Amino acid sequence: GAGVSQTPSNKVTEKGKYVELRCDPISGHTALYWYRQSLGQGPEFLIYFQGTGAADDSGLPNDRFFAVRPEGSVSTLKIQRTERGDSAVYLCASSSLDSREQFFGPGTRLTVL
Amino acid sequence: GNSVTQMEGPVTLSEEAFLTINCTYTATGYPSLFWYVQYPGEGLQLLLKATKADDKGSNKGFEATYRKETTSFHLEKGSVQVSDSAVYFCALSLLSDQGGSEKLVFGKGMKLTVNP
Numbered sequence: 001g002a003g004v005s006q007t008p009s010n011k012v013t014e015k016g017k018y019v020e021l022r023c024d025p026i027s028g029h030t031a032l033y034w035y036r037q038s039l040g041q042g043p044e045f046l047i048y049f050q051g052t053g054a055a056d057d058s059g060l061p062n063d064r065f066f067a068v069r070p071e072g073s074v075s076t077l078k079i080q081r082t083e084r085g086d087s088a089v090y091l092c093a094s095s096s097l098d099s100r101e102q103f104f105g106p107g108t109r110l111t112v113l
Numbered sequence: 114g115n116s117v118t119q120m121e122g123p124v125t126l127s128e129e130a131f132l133t134i135n136c137t138y139t140a141t142g143y144p145s146l147f148w149y150v151q152y153p154g155e156g157l158q159l160l161l162k163a164t165k166a167d168d169k170g171s172n173k174g175f176e177a178t179y180r181k182e183t184t185s186f187h188l189e190k191g192s193v194q195v196s197d198s199a200v201y202f203c204a205l206s207l208l209s210d211q212g213g214s215e216k217l218v219f220g221k222g223m224k225l226t227v228n229p
Contacts (some may be wrong), residue, residue, distance in 0.1 A: 003156075004156075030215075031215075033216060033217075035217070040221065040222075041221055041222070042117075042202050042204070042219030042220050042221050042222050043157070043202075043217070043219050045216040045217065045218070045220070048214040048216055050213060050214075055213065055214055056209060056214035056216065059216070091156075091157065093157075095215075100213075101159055101162075101214060102159070102217065103159075104149075104156045104157040104158070105156055105157040106155070108154065
């Protein structure tokens with residue numbers, strides 16, 4: 001079956017631009033997580049959705065970062081006024097209420113020049 | 114706060130060697146513990162997990178035991194293969210009162226290369 005998918009796989013942008021990163025979770029998974037992985041580090045939590053609502057956004061680094069999940073399935077992570085320090089791999093994971101195991105997508109590698 | 118400290122490597126072993134990757138944690142509550150693996154060109158995959166003290170997680174010949182007294186979850190494999198070459202991450206999660214979040218807290222990861 002289909003796993004978690006993320007698009008684009010790579011995104012290169014210029015400092016100050018706006019970017020959107022998309023995550024398609026496994027069908028039927030109500031929980032969705034975004035993480036950010038900088039070079040040489042483990043993934044760091046950004047935000048968690050249960051259904052349509054952002055139930056825990058404590059990991060968002062500042063108000064330039066925002067995420068939505070309007071229909072409780074696909075989620076979009078939005079970054080305004082990108083900075084070079086935003087360069088990282090952005091990972092999405094989804095899980096079901098039953099197993100609660102988080103299944104990860106392949107990530108989007110964001111490079112801010 | 115909650116954190117995970119693990120061996121960082123990189124580590125290079127010969128095939129059939131014994132592998133240990135140390136992992137210790139700090140947590141404000143009673144966490145679940147995980148080992149994730151990232152094979153070259155692939156996404157993160159759950160390797161094994163343990164949810165309570167003295168539980169042993171095992172998969173693909175790897176094992177780790179949840180040691181509450183030493184706050185550790187060391188990963189071991191008796192005989193590694195070339196196909197085990199990957200980056201290994203130790204992680205914990207705690208059930209939060211924020212909407213049931215079980216966000217994962219990861220260590221920095223350890224790159225393992227196994228040579229034939």
